[in-house]
Amino acid sequence: MTTAINIKPASADVANLPVLEIGNLAVGYRGNEGFQRVVHDVSLLVRPGEVVALVGESGSGKTTTAQAVIGLLAENGRLEAGTVRLNGTDIVGWSQKQLDAIRGSKISLIPQDPTTSLNPVKTIGAQVAEVLQIHRKGSRAEIDARVIELLTRVGLSQPELRARQYPHELSGGMRQRVLIAIAIALRPALIIADEPTSALDVTVQKRILDLIDELRREYGTAVLLVTHDLGVAADRANHIVVLKGGRIQEQGATAEVLAKPRSDYTRKLLADAPSLGKTRSVPRSVSPRIDRRGDAIVVENLVQDFAIGGRRDAFRAVDGVSFTVQRGATHAIVGESGSGKTTTARSIVGFQKPTAGRILVDGIDVTTLRRESLRWFRKTIQLVYQNPFASLDPRQTIFQIVEEPLLNFDPLPREDRARKVQAILDRVGLPSSVLARKPHALSGGQRQRVAIARALVLDPQVLVLDEAVSALDVTVQAQILALLDELQQALGLTYLFISHDLAVVRQISDTVSVLHNGRQVDGGPVEDVFQRPGSAYTRELISAIPGQHNVNLN
Amino acid sequence: MTSLNTIGRSLLRDDADIPASTFRASGHAPSDARWLKTLRGVQPGLVLSWSIMAVVVLWALFPQWFTSYSATVGVARQQLRAPSAEHWLGTDVLGRDLLARIIYGAGNSLSGALVAVGVGLVVGTTLGIIAGSARGRIDSAIMRGVDVLLSIPQLLLSLSIVILLGFGIVNAAIAVGITSIASFARLARSEVVRVRASDYVEAAFGSGGTFSRVLLRHILPNSLTSVIAFAALQLGWAILTISTLGFLGYGAPPPTPEWGLLIAEGRNYLARAWWLTMVPGIVVIVVVLSANRISQSFGKAKA
Numbered sequence: 001m002t003t004a005i006n007i008k009p010a011s012a013d014v015a016n017l018p019v020l021e022i023g024n025l026a027v028g029y030r031g032n033e034g035f036q037r038v039v040h041d042v043s044l045l046v047r048p049g050e051v052v053a054l055v056g057e058s059g060s061g062k063t064t065t066a067q068a069v070i071g072l073l074a075e076n077g078r079l080e081a082g083t084v085r086l087n088g089t090d091i092v093g094w095s096q097k098q099l100d101a102i103r104g105s106k107i108s109l110i111p112q113d114p115t116t117s118l119n120p121v122k123t124i125g126a127q128v129a130e131v132l133q134i135h136r137k138g139s140r141a142e143i144d145a146r147v148i149e150l151l152t153r154v155g156l157s158q159p160e161l162r163a164r165q166y167p168h169e170l171s172g173g174m175r176q177r178v179l180i181a182i183a184i185a186l187r188p189a190l191i192i193a194d195e196p197t198s199a200l201d202v203t204v205q206k207r208i209l210d211l212i213d214e215l216r217r218e219y220g221t222a223v224l225l226v227t228h229d230l231g232v233a234a235d236r237a238n239h240i241v242v243l244k245g246g247r248i249q250e251q252g253a254t255a256e257v258l259a260k261p262r263s264d265y266t267r268k269l270l271a272d273a274p275s276l277g278k279t280r281s282v283p284r285s286v287s288p289r290i291d292r293r294g295d296a297i298v299v300e301n302l303v304q305d306f307a308i309g310g311r312r313d314a315f316r317a318v319d320g321v322s323f324t325v326q327r328g329a330t331h332a333i334v335g336e337s338g339s340g341k342t343t344t345a346r347s348i349v350g351f352q353k354p355t356a357g358r359i360l361v362d363g364i365d366v367t368t369l370r371r372e373s374l375r376w377f378r379k380t381i382q383l384v385y386q387n388p389f390a391s392l393d394p395r396q397t398i399f400q401i402v403e404e405p406l407l408n409f410d411p412l413p414r415e416d417r418a419r420k421v422q423a424i425l426d427r428v429g430l431p432s433s434v435l436a437r438k439p440h441a442l443s444g445g446q447r448q449r450v451a452i453a454r455a456l457v458l459d460p461q462v463l464v465l466d467e468a469v470s471a472l473d474v475t476v477q478a479q480i481l482a483l484l485d486e487l488q489q490a491l492g493l494t495y496l497f498i499s500h501d502l503a504v505v506r507q508i509s510d511t512v513s514v515l516h517n518g519r520q521v522d523g524g525p526v527e528d529v530f531q532r533p534g535s536a537y538t539r540e541l542i543s544a545i546p547g548q549h550n551v552n553l554n
Numbered sequence: 555m556t557s558l559n560t561i562g563r564s565l566l567r568d569d570a571d572i573p574a575s576t577f578r579a580s581g582h583a584p585s586d587a588r589w590l591k592t593l594r595g596v597q598p599g600l601v602l603s604w605s606i607m608a609v610v611v612l613w614a615l616f617p618q619w620f621t622s623y624s625a626t627v628g629v630a631r632q633q634l635r636a637p638s639a640e641h642w643l644g645t646d647v648l649g650r651d652l653l654a655r656i657i658y659g660a661g662n663s664l665s666g667a668l669v670a671v672g673v674g675l676v677v678g679t680t681l682g683i684i685a686g687s688a689r690g691r692i693d694s695a696i697m698r699g700v701d702v703l704l705s706i707p708q709l710l711l712s713l714s715i716v717i718l719l720g721f722g723i724v725n726a727a728i729a730v731g732i733t734s735i736a737s738f739a740r741l742a743r744s745e746v747v748r749v750r751a752s753d754y755v756e757a758a759f760g761s762g763g764t765f766s767r768v769l770l771r772h773i774l775p776n777s778l779t780s781v782i783a784f785a786a787l788q789l790g791w792a793i794l795t796i797s798t799l800g801f802l803g804y805g806a807p808p809p810t811p812e813w814g815l816l817i818a819e820g821r822n823y824l825a826r827a828w829w830l831t832m833v834p835g836i837v838v839i840v841v842v843l844s845a846n847r848i849s850q851s852f853g854k855a856k857a
Contacts, residue, residue, distance in 0.1 A: 349760065351756070351759075351760070375762050375764070376762070378760060378761060378762040379762065382760065382761065383757070383760050385753045385757065387753065390752060390753040390754065391753035391754050391757050392754055393754040393758075393772050393776065394776070395775050395776060404758065404761060404763070404771070405761035405762060407767075408761060408762035408763050408764070408767070409762055451757075454757070454761065455761075458761065458762070
């Protein structure tokens with residue numbers, strides 16, 4: 001992994017014949033507005049045993065390129081020009097039947113979402129066996145034995161049991177291992193991994209990427225890794241191809257691209273990626289508006305139980321979490337899925353009653369609030385959601401969305417409301433031309449700005465940001481983080497920042513609580529926790545942040 | 555305030571990724587180019603369906619524009635005439651012009667279908683919305699009632715209701731409407747539950763919205779779209795079911811021109827005057843298919 005394979009001209013070495021050679025590929029989609037080309041003139045090489053990362057933001061054409069290679073373009077997609085040579089044979093224009101013969105045996109795919117990529121009504125064993133049966137590899141007993149061997153190989157415990165289980169009985173990481181087992185079953189020459197870990201927690205992501213790496217070395221398989229995460233690419237790839245708007249911005253050996261990026265876009269990506277860029281080594285500069293005297297949020301021994309399916313025993317989602325947040329400061333709650341971080345946030349905002357414990361926000365005990373008093377409490381604290389595509393009503397205009405909170409309290413005259421909406425949109429950096437638009441006409445970053453404007457229009461003290469930048473591309477994420485920083489300085493806001501991304505947390509927060517299975521395993525000022533992690537889990541989380549290998553090398 | 559505004563402006567960089575289509579839509583394209591685009595998007599089947607429905611609605615509203623014959627009074631000596639220049643679709647056993655009876659029948663069939671869909675839409679959707687927003691015991695009570703309604707075959711249920719209410723076109727329509735309450739209630743409830751679980755509804759509560767305000771502003775508008783599309787689909791179904799009731803003799807009483815009844819009356823003369831059953835049958839089929847095609851286009855537009 002540490003030694004990058006040198007890129008030589010293709011003719012120089014016959015043994016080094018590329019597994020995959022894409023030449024001047026152009027792909028387009030037929031849509032409502034006619035034919036639109038989304039991949040322009042893309043050329044790249046993947047040599048045996050090499051990992052090539054295709055890096056880009058959403059809409060950069062990276063997945064389309066990968067799909068074109070394996071002949072899985074959507075129905076309205078068309079490969080317009082170019083060559084796709086697999087071991088020297090051009091497979092462009094092959095029929096589905098011809099492609100079926102090489103899919104699985106020569107090229108295979110590790111899909112992005114392990115929850116939807118397995119058939120819910122078939123057992124794991126049957127699904128792994130399927131690829132072997134399709135390509136007629138051995139008798140039934142041989143296939144069964146091979147399935148167990150594969151499941152063992154991808155690191156699943158109790159493989160005989162797993163083979164009899166159904167997908168819903170396995171965790172996300174385990175399902176991804178099953179998909180990897182299917183992908184490597186026939187030892188293909190090339191594996192296309194389309195965002196293989198984007199849906200997984202960081203610690204699971206690290207283990208899955210380690211596994212792919214290990215199998216690649218063992219079998220000599222080449223990997224085309226499609227990812228939006230420059231950190232992952234930096235850690236794992238020998239060669240990086242940066243795509244933007246369907247065009248290659250830059251390609252080269254990983255160390256070179258990271259150390260001496262030639263294109264402006266790559267430089268911007270590197271600067272915006274929280275795990276690679278300007279990691280703050282000194283504690284955050286304290287903004288002048290911080291009022292060190294008061295605590296904005298006090299949480300004491302918060303416990304939250306959920307009843308399971310009407311039975312009397314309950315599931316404890318949050319177990320004894322305590323922390324305080326000073327006014328004007330940013331506190332982060334970090335944890336993986338199921339750690340109870342979102343549950344904690346929802347209790348603080350007042351969407352659910354805690355089973356035990358006390359929550360004070362701006363001096364108000366949230367747990368005692370009922371109906372009308374709870375409604376008035378909303379003026380103090382506001383929540384910004386993860387997904388700006390789901391948190392805005394698709395039928396409302398941006399003006400209506402931002403105006404609505406104002407209508408819920410002391411109705412102002414119409415002109416005052418319009419002025420206030422306009423001012424808040426200005427403040428979050430949106431032009432007034434968006435006022436009459438509906439959410440679908442805005443980009444993800446703009447929608448998140450609208451969501452922030454809606455949260456700020458009531459002049460709250462505290463903003464709870466529930467993974468508020470996790471669904472955004474890195475460059476947009478950097479802009480939203482900068483906006484949040486500016487707003488905090490200007491308005492003296494207190495932030496409660498819920499995130500799974502430690503790199504982002506380190507960049508923006510003052511204090512942090514680390515949650516694991518509902519318990520608080522670590523906490524304190526952010527640099528203390530990063531420099532001297534107080535628990536094994538925190539150490540594991542920190543070491544799982546992608547992008548550290550190459551950064552340390554430089 | 556000015557210093558704050560500059561903060562916003564300095565962060566305008568990601569405006570570059572506004573989807574290009576929004577500019578195109580708001581730009582002033584040459585009008586003839588837009589016409590061409592509209593023309594290219596026209597689907598012949600849909601245009602045909604709308605024209606058929608338009609004609610049938612005109613029949614229902616102004617039957618006298620389309621025929622000079624009476625729908626109820628026959629002409630002596632002109633019984634069971636085959637289609638001719640004088641009587642385009644022939645005459646029935648009492649010498650009544652079949653085309654006139656079909657045209658006058660449109661009013662009965664369409665108004666019946668509208669009443670039926672109206673009953674189902676109003677009652678069913680209200681029940682569904684109450685169930686979906688109240689949850690808990692009220693939800694269970696309403697939805698178990700709906701389950702009972704669904705467990706009875708629809709035709710049997712509407713026959714029983716007609717017998718309870720008494721014969722007649724309006725009662726038949728109400729009966730058909732009652733049988734469709736269950737489907738409307740189920741759809742409305744599932745939509746309300748879906749919308750209620752969405753982030754934007756929670757955000758609306760989170761910004762201090764009261765229950766009734768969130769219901770009116772977010773839950774209803776977002777859940778009713780598919781209910782409306784379903785109502786359009788039910789229209790065709792209602793025309794068919796009302797004709798069935800008419801055919802079985804539970805709908806309009808005999809001299810009234812009603813499509814189901816026309817088919818039933820012609821049945822006895824199938825060997826001598828096939829047009830008496832065939833033509834009204836074809837009319838019913840064509841109208842029902844058109845209504846379905848139109849409702850399908852509503853469903854697509856929503857998606």
